[in-house]
Amino acid sequence: MDNIITFQNVSKRYGLSKALNDVSFQIPAGGIIGLVGHNGSGKSTLLKLIAGLVKKTSGELTVCGESVTRLIGRNVAFLAEVDSLYDFYTVKETIEFCNDVFPDFNEQKAFEIVATLKVDQTKKVGTLSKGNRARVKIAINLSRNVPLLIMDEPLSGLDPLVREDIIKMIAKYVEMEEQTLIISTHEVTEIEPLLDHVILVRDGEIVLSQRVEELRETKGQSVLDAMKELLK
Ligand SMILES: Nc1ncnc2c1ncn2[C@@H]1O[C@H](COP(=O)(O)OP(=O)(O)OP(=O)(O)O)[C@@H](O)[C@H]1O
Numbered sequence: 001m002d003n004i005i006t007f008q009n010v011s012k013r014y015g016l017s018k019a020l021n022d023v024s025f026q027i028p029a030g031g032i033i034g035l036v037g038h039n040g041s042g043k044s045t046l047l048k049l050i051a052g053l054v055k056k057t058s059g060e061l062t063v064c065g066e067s068v069t070r071l072i073g074r075n076v077a078f079l080a081e082v083d084s085l086y087d088f089y090t091v092k093e094t095i096e097f098c099n100d101v102f103p104d105f106n107e108q109k110a111f112e113i114v115a116t117l118k119v120d121q122t123k124k125v126g127t128l129s130k131g132n133r134a135r136v137k138i139a140i141n142l143s144r145n146v147p148l149l150i151m152d153e154p155l156s157g158l159d160p161l162v163r164e165d166i167i168k169m170i171a172k173y174v175e176m177e178e179q180t181l182i183i184s185t186h187e188v189t190e191i192e193p194l195l196d197h198v199i200l201v202r203d204g205e206i207v208l209s210q211r212v213e214e215l216r217e218t219k220g221q222s223v224l225d226a227m228k229e230l231l232k
Pocket residue numbers: 014015017018019037038039040041042043044045046
């Protein structure tokens with residue numbers, strides 16, 4: 001499969017407000033894709049459409065070669081801005097719970113990631129600092145053995161040490177040959193070294209979808225340069 005995701009003339013409206021406007025583009029399979037745009041540009045909507053969490057208003061959307069329905073959740077691990085972890089479970093119980101719920105879950109990997117990040121597994125999730133809660137979220141997402149990982153703003157509102165931990169874990173644990181990770185972020189400078197492909201969104205439209213290497217070779221631009229030019 002060359003492209004893991006294809007959007008053809010996809011629009012999404014919430015009532016009268018247009019979040020995505022007649023969008024057509026493809027996302028290649030494998031590697032890390034950065035989704036970048038200002039607040040309210042449509043990034044979360046695009047990610048939720050891919051994960052089958054909201055319905056398109058019109059157009060054609062395929063993920064892993066199938067039209068998207070709610071069943072697409074089998075192929076997609078979605079890390080939302082607001083998490084759905086249970087406060088009353090310890091970190092260990094949370095990982096065991098995920099192992100029961102997701103048939104594709106790699107429990108050993110999850111334990112390894114939280115141990116690497118020095119999160120105390122005996123603590124209840126509700127008592128964790130914001131940074132450690134984010135570390136648990138990323139461990140769970142990276143431990144799903146699915147073709148498509150989606151992370152909506154995983155770095156937002158976190159201090160530099162936590163952001164660094166998350167970036168390191170992404171670099172180490174995404175299975176680049178078999179998995180595609182789409183990550184939306186405002187922290188372009190930090191994430192740029194990881195990116196294979198970048199998608200820029202402005203006012204519900206895709207203004208760029210290109211390999212980062214190609215952007216450098218053909219236009220001599222970094223992702224940040226392209227962002228400054230196209231997202232003014
Ligand atoms: N459930 C909803 N109901 C109504 N309007 C919505 C809803 N969700 C998003 N919108 C609107 O759709 C547009 C795109 O929102 P979206 O959350 O996709 O943007 P975003 O790029 O993810 O923003 P941010 O960076 O702030 O998270 C915005 O104008 C937003 O107000």
